[in-house]
Amino acid sequence: MSESLPLTKVVAGLPALVPFVGPETLERRMGRPFDVRVGANESAFGISPKAREAMGAAVEQVAWYSDPENFDLRTALSVHHDVAIDEICVGAGIDDLLGLIVRITVEPGDPVVVSQGSYPTFSFHVSGFGGRAELVPYRDDRADLDGMLTRVVESGAHLVYVANPDNPMGTWRDADELTRFVQVLPDDCIAIIDEAYADFAPTAAIGAMDTSNRRTIRTRTFSKAHGMAGARIGYALAHAELVAELEKVRNHFGVNRVAQAGALASLADEDFVNGVVAAVDEGRADYERMARDLGLTTVPSATNFVCFDLGSSERAIAALQALQERGVFVRMPGSPPQNRCIRVTVGLPEDRRRFETILREVLQQ
Amino acid sequence: MSESLPLTKVVAGLPALVPFVGPETLERRMGRPFDVRVGANESAFGISPKAREAMGAAVEQVAWYSDPENFDLRTALSVHHDVAIDEICVGAGIDDLLGLIVRITVEPGDPVVVSQGSYPTFSFHVSGFGGRAELVPYRDDRADLDGMLTRVVESGAHLVYVANPDNPMGTWRDADELTRFVQVLPDDCIAIIDEAYADFAPTAAIGAMDTSNRRTIRTRTFSKAHGMAGARIGYALAHAELVAELEKVRNHFGVNRVAQAGALASLADEDFVNGVVAAVDEGRADYERMARDLGLTTVPSATNFVCFDLGSSERAIAALQALQERGVFVRMPGSPPQNRCIRVTVGLPEDRRRFETILREVLQQ
Numbered sequence: 001m002s003e004s005l006p007l008t009k010v011v012a013g014l015p016a017l018v019p020f021v022g023p024e025t026l027e028r029r030m031g032r033p034f035d036v037r038v039g040a041n042e043s044a045f046g047i048s049p050k051a052r053e054a055m056g057a058a059v060e061q062v063a064w065y066s067d068p069e070n071f072d073l074r075t076a077l078s079v080h081h082d083v084a085i086d087e088i089c090v091g092a093g094i095d096d097l098l099g100l101i102v103r104i105t106v107e108p109g110d111p112v113v114v115s116q117g118s119y120p121t122f123s124f125h126v127s128g129f130g131g132r133a134e135l136v137p138y139r140d141d142r143a144d145l146d147g148m149l150t151r152v153v154e155s156g157a158h159l160v161y162v163a164n165p166d167n168p169m170g171t172w173r174d175a176d177e178l179t180r181f182v183q184v185l186p187d188d189c190i191a192i193i194d195e196a197y198a199d200f201a202p203t204a205a206i207g208a209m210d211t212s213n214r215r216t217i218r219t220r221t222f223s224k225a226h227g228m229a230g231a232r233i234g235y236a237l238a239h240a241e242l243v244a245e246l247e248k249v250r251n252h253f254g255v256n257r258v259a260q261a262g263a264l265a266s267l268a269d270e271d272f273v274n275g276v277v278a279a280v281d282e283g284r285a286d287y288e289r290m291a292r293d294l295g296l297t298t299v300p301s302a303t304n305f306v307c308f309d310l311g312s313s314e315r316a317i318a319a320l321q322a323l324q325e326r327g328v329f330v331r332m333p334g335s336p337p338q339n340r341c342i343r344v345t346v347g348l349p350e351d352r353r354r355f356e357t358i359l360r361e362v363l364q365q
Numbered sequence: 366m367s368e369s370l371p372l373t374k375v376v377a378g379l380p381a382l383v384p385f386v387g388p389e390t391l392e393r394r395m396g397r398p399f400d401v402r403v404g405a406n407e408s409a410f411g412i413s414p415k416a417r418e419a420m421g422a423a424v425e426q427v428a429w430y431s432d433p434e435n436f437d438l439r440t441a442l443s444v445h446h447d448v449a450i451d452e453i454c455v456g457a458g459i460d461d462l463l464g465l466i467v468r469i470t471v472e473p474g475d476p477v478v479v480s481q482g483s484y485p486t487f488s489f490h491v492s493g494f495g496g497r498a499e500l501v502p503y504r505d506d507r508a509d510l511d512g513m514l515t516r517v518v519e520s521g522a523h524l525v526y527v528a529n530p531d532n533p534m535g536t537w538r539d540a541d542e543l544t545r546f547v548q549v550l551p552d553d554c555i556a557i558i559d560e561a562y563a564d565f566a567p568t569a570a571i572g573a574m575d576t577s578n579r580r581t582i583r584t585r586t587f588s589k590a591h592g593m594a595g596a597r598i599g600y601a602l603a604h605a606e607l608v609a610e611l612e613k614v615r616n617h618f619g620v621n622r623v624a625q626a627g628a629l630a631s632l633a634d635e636d637f638v639n640g641v642v643a644a645v646d647e648g649r650a651d652y653e654r655m656a657r658d659l660g661l662t663t664v665p666s667a668t669n670f671v672c673f674d675l676g677s678s679e680r681a682i683a684a685l686q687a688l689q690e691r692g693v694f695v696r697m698p699g700s701p702p703q704n705r706c707i708r709v710t711v712g713l714p715e716d717r718r719r720f721e722t723i724l725r726e727v728l729q730q
Contacts, residue, residue: 005555005579005580005606005607005610006470006523006524006553006554006555007469007470007610008468008469008470008471008472009472011468011469011470011610011613011614014613014614015613016609016612016613017613018433018612018617019617020433020617020618022430022432022433022434022617022618024432024433024434024436025432025433025434025436028436037429040429040430042428042429042430043428044428045428046428047424047427047428052424052425055424055427055623056421056424058595059412059417059420059421059424059623059627060417061595062412062420062592062593062594062595062596062627063407063408063409063410063411063412063592063593063594063595064402064405064407064594064595065387065405065407065588065594065595066595066597067387067389067390068383068385068387068389068390069387069389069390071389071390071393092457092597092616092619092621093616093618093619095616095617095618095619096616096619099616103373103376104372104373104376105371105372105373105376106373107373107374121617121618128613128614158371159371188371189371190370190371214370215370223430227427227428228427228428229427229428229429229430230423230426230427230428230429230430230431230621230622230623231427231621231622231623232431232457232618232619232620232621241370242370244381245370245372245376247381247383248376248379248380248381248382248493249376249379249493251457251458251460251461251464252383252384252385252387252460252486253385253387253458253460253486253597254457254458254460254461254597255597256457256595256596256597256621256623256624257595257596258420258424258595258596258621258623259621262424262427
């Protein structure tokens with residue numbers, strides 16, 4: 001028997017890496033659970049009561065496959081965003097959709113432009129399909145749109161990824177800047193604008209829903225403001241021709257019935273989502289106050305998390321580890337100079353109090 | 366602006382096809398729901414009460430991402446199957462796992478051997494990654510293992526797919542035959558043995574769990590006997606080296622929290638699953654009796670569905686359409702001569718009574 005498995009060249013050459021080590025894995029390593037889970041930008045404010053009821057009812061029908069066309073949800077989303085139903089592709093979270101978008105556009109060896117230190121799962125998909133990430137450093141902790149445009153032109157990339165608001169930094173570009181950016185991109189380049197955190201952003205950051213540009217695709221999720229990260233459901237908004245290409249390859253029965261029902265109900269509960277957004281605003285302000293009290297600064301954020309600036313990667317790593325040892329789960333950006341920060345999700349008021357107490361202890365050491 | 370989107374060669378060349386049109390789509394076309402849903406091999410016998418309770422509790426925690434390592438479930442599965450935890454890969458249903466297996470093994474243009482008319486979603490993934498399906502006709506309505514081996518050798522395929530028991534026919538090969546088949550396959554060919562219906566099969570059809578062969582991968586699901594089709598959760602069992610390759614590319618946060626909790630609880634409820642299997646046995650016997658009463662034959666089945674032999678594709682198509690018009694959802698195999706049959710899932714006793722009444726009407730016309 002020959003020793004090597006019959007793998008594709010791309011997969012045979014891939015390292016064994018995961019985009020994120022989950023908090024459960026860290027807990028198993030430590031031998032105890034975290035007391036404060038503010039590391040994965042999950043919502044501390046739960047789900048809509050209407051979503052809870054709909055999901056409970058969906059569990060009763062879970063013996064049936066879900067509708068592979070996600071028809072009811074796409075219909076509701078088409079009204080919500082004032083777009084056509086065939087301009088919407090529902091997936092098992094944005095992660096699923098990012099994988100599909102990379103798959104339809106990236107040949108092995110192709111360059112893909114992305115901010116250095118941006119959302120790791122996107123880069124995981126790029127390398128997973130054999131693409132080559134062309135990394136553009138942040139400028140003042142924000143996506144450097146001019147630098148990205150230049151790199152697209154120089155590299156001949158057919159795909160560029162911008163998270164707006166950004167993860168892990170929380171910063172944002174105004175919609176006007178994004179609109180100019182996609183307008184001047186070469187004709188053979190598709191832009192992903194990942195709007196996972198759109199619900200928390202100022203109005204000026206989120207453009208009107210214009211699906212007439214065939215080369216722009218925007219992604220949204222129910223994981224953040226809607227509080228449904230564990231349900232796995234998100235969607236892409238794009239020109240119908242681009243959505244049709246995703247339809248050719250997506251896992252048609254891949255979105256579960258409980259998530260479909262919950263998303264439909266949550267979308268209709270605007271009061272709940274507005275309440276979450278208000279609570280997150282308050283929590284961000286609380287973190288900013290906390291940082292000032294501790295002699296730290298924060299990076300401006302349009303998301304449900306805040307980056308605390310610790311001045312150096314050494315201090316940030318030490319703080320992250322010390323926080324973990326004291327039962328607090330946070331993360332940090334991966335690339336310099338952004339890795340001078342720790343990234344802290346807005347928790348409940350009591351989570352924030354515990355975080356403050358422990359961070360104060362940690363900084364005093 | 367140039368007219369064509371920057372797509373990969375494979376995707377640009379794909380037709381706009383889906384593996385299955387869902388019953389909900391048919392209902393929307395007809396303008397009314399089906400009365401009897403016995404077309405998608407879903408379980409009429411629901412979920413374990415323990416799974417229901419666990420899923421309800423998981424909805425309360427759905428704001429948190431699920432464990433990307435599926436650790437608790439893999440631990441339970443490793444005990445259940447007496448394999449190591451790193452010999453298990455959990456995915457969002459077998460469909461998800463089939464896509465991953467094709468992705469890691471099939472380069473554009475590569476041949477992949479599969480029974481003609483076998484599970485359409487597998488062929489959807491093969492063409493979706495640019496592979497070329499090498500179709501081997503059934504022999505007496507069963508997978509033709511000798512024919513498939515010959516085709517693997519002739520074509521140089523690195524991947525072969527056998528569903529055992531088979532879908533859509535319901536027939537099976539004994540484990541001994543499968544074991545010989547995988548032993549004599551060329552060293553550079555991976556065999557997928559899709560055991561979605563294993564719970565319903567006779568003991569002789571399902572081999573002992575041997576993960577020492579690096580080129581065999583078996584797939585299992587919670588969609589059938591466990592009644593969790595809408596939850597989207599299944600798993601692959603294989604040598605750790607092969608599982609490690611799937612780990613490189615899978616969507617790590619892709620399995621939802623509600624499904625993880627439900628699967629873990631259902632796996633522990635053997636009495637429930639045994640009860641479903643007994644009810645399905647009874648339903649299959651009922652369908653066989655029904656066929657005899659109507660002057661028809663059935664194809665022997667080791668699954669939760671039965672193929673009724675109508676003698677010709679014309680009669681099968683006419684019956685399928687007439688059943689649909691009368692509110693009964695069934696499917697039929699896609700290729701001759703198997704398309705002389707309609708495929709009917711075991712429903713509840715009252716579903717079967719209604720099906721019998723309507724089928725009798727349909728046959729009299």
